[in-house]
Amino acid sequence: MKGAGVEMSSPEKVATVWTAEVATVPQLARLDMRAPLSGQRAFRRRAAALRRRLAQGVTSARVRVTTDTLRKLVR
Amino acid sequence: MVIAASLSIVPFGTRRDPLVELDRELGSPQVKYLRCYLHDLGARTVVVEPHYFDRDYLAEFVAFYATSTVGYPNVCQRLHFFDRRVTRGMLERAAGGDAVAQQVLQAAYLGHIVRRPLPDAPIGRTVLRSYPDHLGIAQGTPRVMSPARDYEAHVAGLTWRVHGLAWQQQESAVGACATVALWSMLHASAFDDHHAIPTTAEITLAAQRGVPSGSRIFPAVDGLRIEQMLEVIKAQGLAPVVIPGDDADGFEHDRFCTLIGAFLRSGYPVLINGKLDDQERSGHAVCLVGFRSPALPVIADGDVEHADRTIDVVYVHDDNLGPNARFRVEAFESNGQAFVQLRGEAPRPTHGPLPTENPTVTYHPIIPTEIVVAVHPELRTAPEHLQRVAIKYAGWLPEILDHESSRQRHRQSSGMVVSSRFIPWVEYVERELGSALKNRPAALARARLGLWEAVPPMSLHVGLVRVSLGLQPMLDILFDTSDSDRHLCPAAHVVFHAQVAWLRRRWAALAGESIELGVQVRAW
Numbered sequence: 001m002k003g004a005g006v007e008m009s010s011p012e013k014v015a016t017v018w019t020a021e022v023a024t025v026p027q028l029a030r031l032d033m034r035a036p037l038s039g040q041r042a043f044r045r046r047a048a049a050l051r052r053r054l055a056q057g058v059t060s061a062r063v064r065v066t067t068d069t070l071r072k073l074v075r
Numbered sequence: 076m077v078i079a080a081s082l083s084i085v086p087f088g089t090r091r092d093p094l095v096e097l098d099r100e101l102g103s104p105q106v107k108y109l110r111c112y113l114h115d116l117g118a119r120t121v122v123v124e125p126h127y128f129d130r131d132y133l134a135e136f137v138a139f140y141a142t143s144t145v146g147y148p149n150v151c152q153r154l155h156f157f158d159r160r161v162t163r164g165m166l167e168r169a170a171g172g173d174a175v176a177q178q179v180l181q182a183a184y185l186g187h188i189v190r191r192p193l194p195d196a197p198i199g200r201t202v203l204r205s206y207p208d209h210l211g212i213a214q215g216t217p218r219v220m221s222p223a224r225d226y227e228a229h230v231a232g233l234t235w236r237v238h239g240l241a242w243q244q245q246e247s248a249v250g251a252c253a254t255v256a257l258w259s260m261l262h263a264s265a266f267d268d269h270h271a272i273p274t275t276a277e278i279t280l281a282a283q284r285g286v287p288s289g290s291r292i293f294p295a296v297d298g299l300r301i302e303q304m305l306e307v308i309k310a311q312g313l314a315p316v317v318i319p320g321d322d323a324d325g326f327e328h329d330r331f332c333t334l335i336g337a338f339l340r341s342g343y344p345v346l347i348n349g350k351l352d353d354q355e356r357s358g359h360a361v362c363l364v365g366f367r368s369p370a371l372p373v374i375a376d377g378d379v380e381h382a383d384r385t386i387d388v389v390y391v392h393d394d395n396l397g398p399n400a401r402f403r404v405e406a407f408e409s410n411g412q413a414f415v416q417l418r419g420e421a422p423r424p425t426h427g428p429l430p431t432e433n434p435t436v437t438y439h440p441i442i443p444t445e446i447v448v449a450v451h452p453e454l455r456t457a458p459e460h461l462q463r464v465a466i467k468y469a470g471w472l473p474e475i476l477d478h479e480s481s482r483q484r485h486r487q488s489s490g491m492v493v494s495s496r497f498i499p500w501v502e503y504v505e506r507e508l509g510s511a512l513k514n515r516p517a518a519l520a521r522a523r524l525g526l527w528e529a530v531p532p533m534s535l536h537v538g539l540v541r542v543s544l545g546l547q548p549m550l551d552i553l554f555d556t557s558d559s560d561r562h563l564c565p566a567a568h569v570v571f572h573a574q575v576a577w578l579r580r581r582w583a584a585l586a587g588e589s590i591e592l593g594v595q596v597r598a599w
Contacts, residue, residue: 014212016368017382017494018340020546022511022518022598027487027544028574031479038482040585043475047586050474054467063319069445070305070317074253074348074360075298 077150080125082231084161087118088430093154093190094121095430097197104434105198105244108397109188111433113156116185116206117426120161124230127153129189131258132199134274135249139293140193151199152190155228155235159183170231177233186237187228196246202226202239205390205399206422211367215546220365220390222263222344240344240364242398243275250275251298253360254282255394256346257307260362260449265342266313273311281310298358301348304447313449318459320444324409325349329384330459331415331443332404335363336383337458338448340496346447347391352416352440359441364399365390371545374490377477379469379542381462382492389417393438400435407442416440454497454536456556456563461495464563465540468552469493471590472542472575475582491549495540497556500533507539511548511571512598522569522598530567530594538563549575552592565593573599 015021085091094113097106129151140147161180168176189199211217220240228235241262245255254275262272273281282299283292285306290297299307301317308315318334320326326334338345345363350356367388374380390399402417419435469491477489498507504526512519530553538554551569570576576595583589 014215014217015546016215016217017371017492017541017543017546017548019510020543020548021513022515022548022571025544025547025572025574027476027480027485027489028572030483030485030487031574031577032483033574033577035479035483037581037584039478043478043585044587046474046478047471047582047588050470054470063321065317065319069319070300070302072301072348072358072445073298074301074304074358075251 077126077148082166083123083125084163084166085121085123086160087121087156088114092121093123093152094188097190098431101195101197103244104395104438105397107431107434108400109198109201109203110431111421111429111435112203112397112399113185114430115422115424115426116156116204117158118156118185119159120157122155122157122161122166122230124153124155127151127189129153129191129199131243131274131276132189132191134276135191135246138276138279139248148192151192153228154188154190155230156185156187156203157183158185166231169233180233181235184235184237186226186239187235189243191246193246196244198244201242201398202237203398204237204239205365206425214370216368216370218365218367218390219339221339221342222265222364224262224264224267239398240392242392243394245394247296248294250279250295252394253299253304253346253348254278254295256360256362256392257299257304259364259392260344260346261308261311261313263342263344265451266449273307278307281307285310299360301445301447304346304348304360308447308449311449312452314452314454316446316448316450316457318446318448321412321414323444324412325414325416325442325444326446328404328406328413328415329381332369332384332386333381333462334446334458335366335389336381336386336494337462337496338446339363339366340383340494341458341498343448343450343497344392347417347441347443348445348447349417349441349443352442359395361394361441362392363389364392371492374473374488374492376489377473379466379473379491379493381466382494382543388420391417393441396434396438402441405440414442416442450497451536453534454556455559456497456538456554457560458495458497460560460563461497461538461540461554464554465493465495465552468565468590468592469540469542471582472549472578473544475578475585476544478585479578479581489544492543493540494543495538497536498539500535500537503537503539503551503553507551508569508598515599518571518598522596525594525596525598526567526569529596533566537566550592564591567594567596568592569596569598571598 186203282303534557
């Protein structure tokens with residue numbers, strides 16, 4: 001297996017999800033990590049909704065391999 | 076008796092060019108495709124090795140052609156292509172040890188084609204460089220060709236290297252299109268450390284040994300059934316994965332794209348079994364060898380999506396065409412649902428008009444109905460399951476970032492992308508982290524030592540899920556792949572920013588429950 005799998009035909013490095021170098025992120029830098037907790041009730045509802053949505057995704061039915069699939073002929 | 080003969084040097088595209096001769100004699104789509112492909116790579120010279128004993132052809136010869144009264148020869152030619160003018164003097168200097176001449180030839184080397192002495196199917200093992208990708212790199216959508224590997228050709232004491240994946244034309248006596256697709260698949264970089272690559276004859280024999288079809292082995296005119304393909308993979312000591320489409324019409328678009336993205340990024344080529352959208356809807360197998368990275372999708376605040384679900388170009392080894400053929404991933408509607416089809420598309424010529432018609436543009440679309448992949452036997456996690464749990468374990472981060480950003484009155488986008496693949500554990504620690512944290516040596520040291528000292532022993536191949544805000548890595552979630560899918564849960568997570576660790580604690584405080592992501596490894 002090769003690293004990010006990105007073919008580099010040029011010496012410059014291209015940033016993709018798999019090749020980006022970690023750098024300071026303004027969105028995160030602006031967060032005050034000492035801010036008091038707030039919006040607990042609303043957030044719990046939001047978290048519960050997310051849990052339900054994600055659980056549905058994980059248990060979604062897998063497409064089964066059938067005998068007919070296996071016997072398909074490819075010329 | 077094979078008589079010694081000189082290497083010949085022929086200008087590409089002239090009457091003496093062996094591909095031009097073959098085009099004149101056969102006019103086959105494979106020869107036309109190769110002429111167009113090499114023309115667009117800027118080929119200028121062909122060095123013809125008059126006698127070359129090819130391992131694959133010799134196996135085909137032993138299996139079938141040797142006992143034919145036609146009297147097929149057992150020796151092939153090998154054609155080497157260069158994107159500059161090559162002279163006899165230059166070859167002599169390189170053969171005499173001149174380092175500059177050797178470097179010039181290597182830099183110009185585009186790859187090679189074995190010409191078999193078979194009148195109807197002369198194109199044997201072919202390894203060609205892929206097109207330069209300056210535009211894709213400039214636009215942030217580079218080509219991903221992870222299954223490609225290095226090949227070496229040895230000529231008169233010179234070694235010419237080319238990076239690609241082997242392809243060959245189907246010859247119907249020893250193999251079918253599925254045989255050739257399997258053969259290309261088993262050449263992949265992912266298996267470099269694993270096994271010897273089987274010949275097409277060995278593939279056909281392994282298929283018939285595991286699941287006899289009832290018909291004769293050679294000539295292999297009946298093709299292969301999917302179950303036979305799986306037996307071939309097992310015979311190589313690898314584990315077969317077969318993934319059927321969503322229904323008889325094939326794959327739903329996003330599912331297809333995220334699946335092939337995960338396999339190809341992991342270095343595993345993807346064998347596509349499908350229907351050619353011609354009048355007979357005939358079955359056909361091709362080997363996907365790469366794709367173009369899609370642009371990042373626009374994601375709603377607080378949401379998370381797979382990065383590869385919008386792949387729109389794939390690269391295909393198709394025995395009806397040639398290597399690295401470009402296909403667009405399109406949707407077609409059937410019974411109110413959108414399914415995937417692959418439509419051949421020629422890139423715009425970059426070296427002037429093409430020398431012959433490009434068969435890609437008139438080729439029937441392929442409708443994928445099944446995916447078959449060979450993976451390492453130690454890797455027990457289904458990629459589809461990894462993708463599902465990737466969203467499950469990543470979903471909290473954009474949600475809490477969105478909440479905190481709005482509470483602290485910083486309006487900013489908080490949608491994130493998630494991407495998953497398999498990677499050898501040591502390669503993750505060495506290359507992947509080394510690349511992501513290249514300019515942060517202290518964080519790199521902490522992360523590497525943390526993974527080695529604080530995380531329980533990991534499997535040989537790990538499932539890697541990267542969660543990113545735009546292109547910026549937020550965290551990597553690592554899964555042990557040596558257990559069954561039922562027990563798949565994160566073994567460790569590497570956090571790249573202090574704020575991400577803080578957001579996780581924040582989630583626990585606000586939601587009243589923690590997110591189980593295994594051992595936290597600090598990489599900031």
